[in-house]
Amino acid sequence: MSERIYGIRHHGPGSARALLRELEADPPEVLLVEGPPEADDLVRWVADDGLEPPVALLGWAVDDPGQAAFWPFAVFSPEWQAIRWAVRRGVRVRFFDLPYAYRVAPPPSSPSTAAGPEEAGEAEESADGEVRRPVDPIGELAAAAGHDDPERWWEDVVEHRGVPVFDAIAEAMGAIRETAPDDPGDLLREAWMRTVLREERRRQQRIAVVCGAWHVPALTRAVPAKEDAARLRGHRRGKVAFTWVPWTYGRLASWSGYGAGVRSPGWYHHLFSTGDDVITRWLVGAAGVLRAEGFAASPAEVIEAVRLAEALATLRGRPLAGLAEVTEAAEAVLCDGEPLRSELIARRLVVGERLGAVPAGMPAIPLVRDLTATQRAVRLRPDAVERTRDLDLRQDNDLRRSRLLHRLRVLGVPWGEPAAGRGTGTFREQWRLAWQPEFAVRLVEAGMWGTTVPAAATARTVQRARDATALAEVTELVETCLLADLTGAYPAVLAALDARAALDTDVHHLMAALPALARTLRYGDVRRTDLAGLSTVTTSLLARVCVALPAAAGSLSEAAARRLRDGMDGVHRAVGLLTDGTLRGRWLDTIGALAVRPDLHGLPAGRLTRLLFDAGRLDAAEARRRLRLPLTVGTPPAHAAAWVEGFLSGGGLLLVHDETLLSLVDDWLTDIPAETFDDVLPLLRRTFGAFEPAERRALSERIAGGRPEGGRTAGDRPEGGRIAGGRTEGGRIAEPEVALDPARASAPLPLLSTLLGRRLTVTPTRQKGE
Structure with missing residues (x-):
């Protein structure tokens, strides 16, 4: 035997x-x-x-x-x-x-x-x-042999010999x-x-x-x-x-996390599949990775890296240059010592980005077979490497791809992740695709819901609608039905929506439900989805929001005011997506009446005024009048700052193009007492910090340019003004009123002189009136 x-x-x-x-x-x-x-x-x-x-x-x-x-x-x-x-x-x-x-x-x-x-x-x-x-047996053997790295010891004893x-x-x-x-x-x-x-x-x-x-x-x-x-x-x-x-x-x-794994599968793959010139071929591959990313890596550098790796192996007494030697050689010669380039090589070569494949006739559950057939039909092959896909939903195949990715997300298989938030235009989607092995287990789990991807996603959505305890959960499912084209789930989802909407009296929940419904109504035709019955539910929800909103707007704390402002923003955007002019008019009437309430917190009051102005319900003169009211003397600075934050949360270009509004805000800032300015500063920084960089730049240039029509320029402001600088009538930049401190200005000069290669000195400035 x-x-x-x-x-x-x-x-x-x-x-x-x-x-x-x-x-x-x-x-x-x-x-x-x-x-x-x-x-x-x-x-x-x-x-x-x-x-x-x-x-x-x-x-x-x-x-x-x-x-x-x-x-x-x-x-x-x-x-x-x-x-x-x-x-x-x-x-x-x-x-x-x-x-x-x-x-x-x-x-x-x-x-x-x-x-x-x-x-x-x-x-x-x-x-x-x-x-x-x-026990780690390889670690024990390596330690007995006097080596502190089990991987390297095993390579020397077994892999390389x-x-x-x-x-x-x-x-x-x-x-x-x-x-x-x-x-x-x-x-x-x-x-x-x-x-x-x-x-x-x-x-x-x-x-x-x-x-x-x-x-x-x-x-x-x-x-x-x-x-x-x-x-x-x-x-x-x-x-x-x-x-x-x-x-x-x-x-x-x-x-x-795989206990029997190895640290460098890509390297081991190379060792097994490469017969001769192991080190040379590896470093040629490393140079190819760098060149693919736009880094220079010449053949001469590859030759030098090979020599360095072999020299390191000789000095260390190793039978062949191992992963440590080729990594150090590549980092020193090919990567110019930059760790990020070395990490790129490690990710692409040392670990590798290889995904295996199984035959089409492999025994599998029906759901997996259907997914495989669908992937072939829409020409969307699974890949371990993360890739970005742009889908044009006006193209039939891209639309089918989008539906497949959304259906898999319903089943808990996030093969694709949306690369960017969906805006008001939905003809295009961008996805990040990366297939993970654990998705196979999730597909097995999802097999209980159906034998095909559409059927399983539909059944899963219906069950989630029945189990939903909050209105927001159901409205999310409504949009999911649109994105994944789960028409079979609509009756159950709409029934759950009616039931939850009827029982939910929290205006914040009602407001949070409207955006998803409005997007579904607006873009259902793009995805060729039947949305019968959804319009009635949306109209009913908006009507309830309009009725409940005034009662919810009284006696608000800072956090409650911010939450109300965000909710109203969402509803306003949702109404803007609807084509029903009657609904839009009712919403504008509601916020118009709410905006003039004297007890309304400054944050939602300012925001509603801005929404009405942008919608054409207020002209420029009325917007200026309303802005002037909270900025008058005697109004608590905190209330005025909250009002300004709400008014300007729609962006700063309004101040750039309306000089009168800019003058009001500028004068108010200048006149804030010093003892209360520190309390208002966080609100102001949050307001102006939310502007886009281009808006802040344009606004600062507008301020530096002064104001016509007899308005005070920044250079004419009294002591304590908050915005320094400005231009004179001749266009020259006004000099600061505070004298330059030569001692403080000279402190960084030695370092700057070294960096610039020239000697720098401080020139005394003229004092005011000279």
Whole structure:
């Protein structure tokens, strides 16, 4: 009997190469691989060229799809290469790890569950309550060899040498496990592995076992069969299902939380797939990444970087330049020492942005098959690299793409994220697209809602409408129905909207509901959506807002006034989207009557005045009169500042083009008493700080230019004026009234002289009246 147990490192390219040589030299009759036995029927797909790594086995509980796990494989994973070798040669392959069915139905007699490869490295709790953390065997071996970096030690010993070291690794693991605490999950898994191995020994003569090196001592140790049977006794099984799904190198990296991952999957892919000139080809790729981003990287620099990497490896006694050496060489030569360029290379090459693929005929739930067919139909291929897509909704294919992305968001699969907030124009959308492996689990979970994407999204929306407890939740669903074209969900959503709107008496909730409804009514024709019945609901909500608003506007605190102002802004924008002139007139009448109430807080009072002025309900003379009232002497500065903030929250161009309004605000600022100015300053900074940079610049230039018609210029203001500067009648900039302090002005001159390369001095200025 020939039995070989190959202890490998998960996702180690050196282990993969050595394993293939061993299998070729001593071909087995059966190959046992660490993995879930429920996936044995999926092994045959490894021979299909459509299954392109990185991929992962996805297992989930049939009764609870949210309980799922992944078993990832890269092209450089020893398990993947061994399975591919066996399938192409007709050798039977069997996964022999503990069945995943045990994990979805944990035994009541033991608090621990078996860990799959994606969970290695997580803390386990023993029966006595003591938390035990799995030992890092590679770290232990590296420390014993005097190395403080386990990754580099493993590269030197295994990845770069390419010689079989399975016996030595097994011996080292045995020494480590003699002193390491037993992990309950590992003991359960290894009991199952030994049971399967005994079964195969009775059937086959030549057996090859591929497993994590940590398990080799347990599989070679003589343990009575009854002891393993006793350990496995009493464990229940759940019902599970498996399939292949695409994976990414980003999720394979250990920093992503995957315990059995590696820090540099892109580098390991390069080591495995590149035969000769490993370092040269890597640095050529790094130069290509930089050039693609607009940075210079010449062939001469690549040659110099290769020489530097090899020199560093020689100085450090390494058999071959590793990732550390090529990274340092690239940063020094190609990146000019800039860390951001090095990070770019790390993201693109060291980790990699590769997304695997699965064949079209792969067994999957109906929802996944429908999504795959839809993706092909709209020519929108999943990709791990984040890309931006501009969609023109007037084009049929772009409209279908938009609907698909919105439907997936309903199902909790945010493949696309809106890149910018949707404004008043919706003929175009911009999306950021990036496919993540965990979306496969969410699709499995969403499969309970339907067999197609539209049907599942419709059912999910209907259920959310029934479960909604707030009016805002339902109005959000109304807009969702528009964006995702879920016409089948409209009756249930509109019924929920009627019910919530009738019960909700909070005017703020009613105001928050209107914008989404107005957008839906306005742009439903762009998306070719039937919106029958929604207009009546919107009209009813606006009528209730108009009735309830006056009562809600009395005795407001600062926070309540701000909330009311924001709500009225939203309603005003929503009314502007509606084509019904009667509704618009009713809204303007309501805020017109509210704006003149003497007890109204200054913030909403000023904002309503601005809205009426912009809508043409007030002329310029009336707007100036209303602005002048709160700015008169005797009005508390805080009230006046709030009024000005509300009035100017629509933008500062009004002050730029209306000199009279600018004069009123300017004079009011000048006349604020010094003892109260500090109290008003935060409101003023918040008001003027909200202006666009171009508006602030134009406003400052307008102030510096002075005012005609006998108005006071900034240079003529009395002492204590807040806006300094200005121009004389001849256009010359007026000099400041405060004399220059030569001592303070001279302080930065030495530094400035050094920076500019010339000697600078302070020239005394003329005093006023000279």
